[in-house]
Amino acid sequence: MKIDKYPVTIGETSMVFEFVSEGIRGKISKLVIYSKTHLHNFYNLGFGNKDNNTGNIDDEVITNNGDSEKVLATVASTLYIFMEKFPDAMVFVIGSTKARTRLYRIGITNNLEEIQKDFDVFGLYNNNWHLFKKQTEYEAFLVMKKKSNFVV
């Protein structure tokens, strides 16, 4: 990623990351969590704001901290650390709302050339996975280390 990123604290498992967004609304703690699913090596990527008092996470709040590109770049950069530990992982990404999913699509689009050097990115559309293309609406995304032997 060419965009600046925030430094992170990571869990021992390399499945949980925390960083602090700093912007016009102050400092906001963010958590990135790679959760297991029913299928081995298939993970969900979730991220949201951490309430420092309760420890709860809100993935629906619109932060408007003026640093969304840097936040998304930081979240995306955690993939490099996560996939070092889990090289065969497939990571499912979906927004908490359609607007949030669209934001992710824009984030991927803006960094696609860079991302595709290391990862295969797929978009879910019409109940099928397709190689990610710009200017296409997707319902969700799937990211994995580049293998370049897909036929979709």
Place this chain on the structure above:
Amino acid sequence: MKTKKANKKPLIIKVDKKLDKYLSKDLFKEKVEKANEVLRTVGLPKLSK
């Protein structure tokens, strides 16, 4: 080449095992359920070999 890759990763301030407690909290339940549903109904991208 190694330096280039290192730049793609975020700077790691520290490793904190306390963060791993979130893994057992069943967070992002709806998204995980959606991921499982997509796995069940759509499956994975198809490999050519």
